[in-house]
Amino acid sequence: MINLTNTSSSQDGRWSEIRSRLKARWSKLNHAEIEALKDNLGLLSTQLTKRYGFSDDFAQRESETFMNSLSKKMNDIQIEKDNPNIHEMKNPPKAGDVYG
Numbered sequence: 001m002i003n004l005t006n007t008s009s010s011q012d013g014r015w016s017e018i019r020s021r022l023k024a025r026w027s028k029l030n031h032a033e034i035e036a037l038k039d040n041l042g043l044l045s046t047q048l049t050k051r052y053g054f055s056d057d058f059a060q061r062e063s064e065t066f067m068n069s070l071s072k073k074m075n076d077i078q079i080e081k082d083n084p085n086i087h088e089m090k091n092p093p094k095a096g097d098v099y100g
Contacts, residue, residue: 015038018037018041018070019034019038021066021070022034022037022044022066025066026048026051026052028051028052029047029048029051033047033051041063041067044059044063044066044067045059045060045062045063046059048062048063
């Protein structure tokens with residue numbers, strides 16, 4: 001699983017993907033609020049509480065759900081990078097599979 005809580009996503013090339021997913025999911029978050037998450041996505045629940053008025057518990061669940069789906073998507077992207085012919089494979093690996 002990808003650790004998204006305390007990572008500089010901008011440094012590892014994932015920030016563009018993360019930013020577009022944040023914008024698509026929570027359109028009320030403005031540019032400055034999204035950019036503030038660049039180095040710590042763990043602050044997402046706080047941003048959701050402020051902008052949307054969500055309860056702390058609901059915002060935390062929304063944040064966790066988003067980060068889990070993002071983690072799965074990033075794992076899938078990595079599998080595709082590691083296996084350029086994945087779409088031609090009979091039984092392609094899935095996120096979470098261990099392969100060398």
